[in-house]
Structure formats: structure tokens, C-alpha cells
Amino acid sequence: MSKIFNWGIIGLGKIAESFADDLKLLPEARLFAVASRSQQKAELFAKKFNAVLAYGCYENIVKNKDLDIIYIATPHSLHCENTIMCLNNKIAVLCEKPLAINSTEVKRMISCSEENNTFLMEALWTRFLPSVEKVLELLKKNVIGNIQLLRADFGFKAPKDKNNRLFNINLGGGSLLDVGIYPVFLSLLIMGMPSVIEATATIGPTEVDESCGITLKNNNGQIASLFSSIVARTGIEAEIIGDNGRILLHSEFYRPTILSIIRQDGSIETIEPHYIGKGFTYEAAEVMHCLKKGSIESKKMSHDLSLQLIEVLDKIRQKSGIYYPNHDNLKPA
Numbered sequence: 001m002s003k004i005f006n007w008g009i010i011g012l013g014k015i016a017e018s019f020a021d022d023l024k025l026l027p028e029a030r031l032f033a034v035a036s037r038s039q040q041k042a043e044l045f046a047k048k049f050n051a052v053l054a055y056g057c058y059e060n061i062v063k064n065k066d067l068d069i070i071y072i073a074t075p076h077s078l079h080c081e082n083t084i085m086c087l088n089n090k091i092a093v094l095c096e097k098p099l100a101i102n103s104t105e106v107k108r109m110i111s112c113s114e115e116n117n118t119f120l121m122e123a124l125w126t127r128f129l130p131s132v133e134k135v136l137e138l139l140k141k142n143v144i145g146n147i148q149l150l151r152a153d154f155g156f157k158a159p160k161d162k163n164n165r166l167f168n169i170n171l172g173g174g175s176l177l178d179v180g181i182y183p184v185f186l187s188l189l190i191m192g193m194p195s196v197i198e199a200t201a202t203i204g205p206t207e208v209d210e211s212c213g214i215t216l217k218n219n220n221g222q223i224a225s226l227f228s229s230i231v232a233r234t235g236i237e238a239e240i241i242g243d244n245g246r247i248l249l250h251s252e253f254y255r256p257t258i259l260s261i262i263r264q265d266g267s268i269e270t271i272e273p274h275y276i277g278k279g280f281t282y283e284a285a286e287v288m289h290c291l292k293k294g295s296i297e298s299k300k301m302s303h304d305l306s307l308q309l310i311e312v313l314d315k316i317r318q319k320s321g322i323y324y325p326n327h328d329n330l331k332p333a
């Protein structure tokens with residue numbers, strides 16, 4: 001009989017609910033324990049998603065030796081300390097994106113994973129989606145020739161509520177780390193590390209970046225033009241442009257239901273990827289696959305890839321003046 005993995009969740013907000021819903025679709029997974037800052041909230045969540053145990057504080061869940069994996073779904077500013085607490089208790093971690101606020105924190109988390117010989121992966125769920133696998137396959141087959149350009153955007157209009165973490169500088173709010181990370185990650189995945197990084201941001205009254213514009217260029221001359229926003233809905237599309245055609249990831253590009261290949265002669269082929277659940281099943285399945293092999297990192301979303309991603313985000317922040325005073329040594333000049 002195959003092993004059933006006992007999952008835990010820390011931080012029972014919006015994404016924790018979506019993730020818990022998707023976990024139900026995986027026969028190898030069961031939601032075993034959840035932890036909130038509030039006992040009552042933990043009990044309600046546990047009841048809704050059939051978790052066995054509910055903890056009213058984060059420190060207690062990690063003492064449970066029956067847990068195999070904890071999914072961390074707290075605001076960005078807590079990812080580092082929450083992850084380190086789990087790893088030091090030898091519990092594998094799937095931590096929400098961005099893995100942390102900056103590369104200093106991410107390096108500490110990776111070292112902690114290595115020292116404890118315990119699995120750590122950033123929950124960059126889009127990496128594992130069938131749509132991304134398909135795009136990578138098309139690019140490998142050279143369907144659009146050599147990539148020249150990428151344009152991608154992710155903007156939405158978030159409620160301007162003082163309780164909303166997106167507008168709270170102390171919780172790592174702002175558009176870049178929340179949604180800009182998706183176009184930046186796509187660029188990294190298909191074009192590799194950029195050698196030129198230009199960026200500008202509009203900083204709002206609560207000191208977070210409300211919108212950000214980014215240009216990246218690598219040593220092969222491939223250029224990405226990217227946008228993020230939490231004050232305006234953008235098209236949420238991505239277009240990969242080669243010297244022999246284009247691949248359009250239709251809205252919303254992070255989980256597209258249509259991909260179009262537009263060839264040089266004008267012909268269009270469409271592909272309709274299908275997803276199991278909301279799409280969080282794939283990252284969860286990857287974690288369990290890695291744990292079965294005894295790996296402490298995923299080959300697809302490796303520690304190095306997470307480090308590269310946060311290093312690019314750090315540089316974008318330095319260029320555009322996005323600064324988290326409680327966390328950073330990245331104060332703009």
C-alpha cells in the first residue's frame with residue numbers, strides 16, 4: 001500500500017482554503033493538522049476541510065511528529081521564520097511565493113534545509129502546471145524559432161483596505177512580490193538569468209509599490225517587458241515572441257485555458273490545457289514525489305532557481321525603490 005502523506009498548514013487565509021480544497025483531490029495526501037493564530041479559526045478550518053488536528057498557535061503544530069509536510073500560507077514577511085521553525089523540527093516545507101522578502105532570507109532558509117537534511121520548496125505552483133510543461137515542450141521543439149522577446153503582465157485591482165496585506169508594508173505588501181513574481185518567473189524559466197535589469201515603480205501612500213514596470217535582457221539579447229499592479233486590472237496575458245512565430249498564453253496567463261501558437265505564415269493553432277482542481281494539486285504532487293525519493297529539493301523548482309528568482313526581484317526592487325524597512329538591507333540609494 002502506498003504511503004499517505006500527512007500535511008499541515010500554517011496561516012489559514014485565502015490561499016490556504018484553495019490549497020486545502022485541492023489537496024482533497026490527491027489520494028496520497030491527507031490534511032492532518034492546521035495552525036492559526038486563533039484556536040477558533042483553526043477549529044473552523046479543520047472542520048471545513050476534515051483536518052484531524054487544529055492548533056491555535058504556530059509553534060505547537062511543529063511538535064507533532066506525525067506530520068510529513070507543512071504548507072506555509074502566511075504573508076511574505078513571515079515565510080522565513082515559519083519555514084525555519086518547521087525545518088528545525090525536521091518537517092518538510094512547501095512555502096508560498098515569494099519564498100521570502102529578500103535573498104538574504106532565502107539563503108538562510110536553504111542553508112537550514114541543508115543542515116537539517118529536510119525538504120524545502122517554494123510554492124511557485126505555475127511551474128508544475130500542464131500549460132507550462134506544454135510551453136516548455138513547444139520551445140524545446142523550436143516551434144517559434146529562437147526566442148527574441150517576452151511580454152507579460154499581471155495586474156488586478158485590490159480593495160484598498162487597511163487590513164489588506166497587499167497594502168501593508170510590514171507584511172511585504174505591493175505588486176511586485178505578490179503578482180509581479182509570476183511574469184518575472186516566466187522570464188527566468190524561458191530566458192534564464194538577465195544581465196540587464198531596469199525597473200520603475202509607483203510607490204503608494206502606504207509605501208508599497210502599487211504598480212511596477214520591468215525590462216530584463218540576457219546575454220543572448222532576449223528582452224522581457226513585464227508589468228505588475230495591485231491598483232489596475234491588466235490583460236494578464238503573456239506572449240513569447242520568437243523569430244519564427246509567437247506563443248500566446250491567454251488570460252489569465254498564469255493558468256491559461258488556451259494557448260495559441262501563431263506561426264510566421266499567420267496560421268494559428270490552439271491548445272486547451274486541462275487542470276486537476278484549481279492547479280495547486282501539481283505542486284503538492286511534486287512535493288510528495290520528492291519526499292518518496294528522499295530529496296531535499298525539487299529538480300523543477302530547485303533551491304538555486306528560487307535563489308535566482310529572489311535575486312532578480314531584489315535587483316528590481318533596488319532599481320525601482322521598493323523597500324521593506326523592517327526586513328531589508330536593500331535601501332535605495
Ligand SMILES: NC(=O)c1ccc[n+]([C@@H]2O[C@H](COP(=O)([O-])OP(=O)(O)OC[C@H]3O[C@@H](n4cnc5c(N)ncnc54)[C@H](OP(=O)(O)O)[C@@H]3O)[C@@H](O)[C@H]2O)c1
Binds near residue numbers: 037075096098165
Ligand atoms: N499561489 C497562489 O496562487 C497564491 C495566491 C495568493 C497568495 N499567495 C501567497 O500566499 C501567502 C498568503 O496569501 P493570502 O492571500 O492567503 O493572504 P491572507 O488571506 O491575508 O492570509 C494570510 C494568513 O496569514 C496569517 N497571518 C499571520 N500573521 C499575520 C499578520 N500579521 N497579518 C495577517 N495575516 C497573518 C493569517 O492566518 P491565521 O489568522 O490563521 O494565523 C492569515 O489568514 C502570500 O505570501 C501570497 O504571496 C499565493
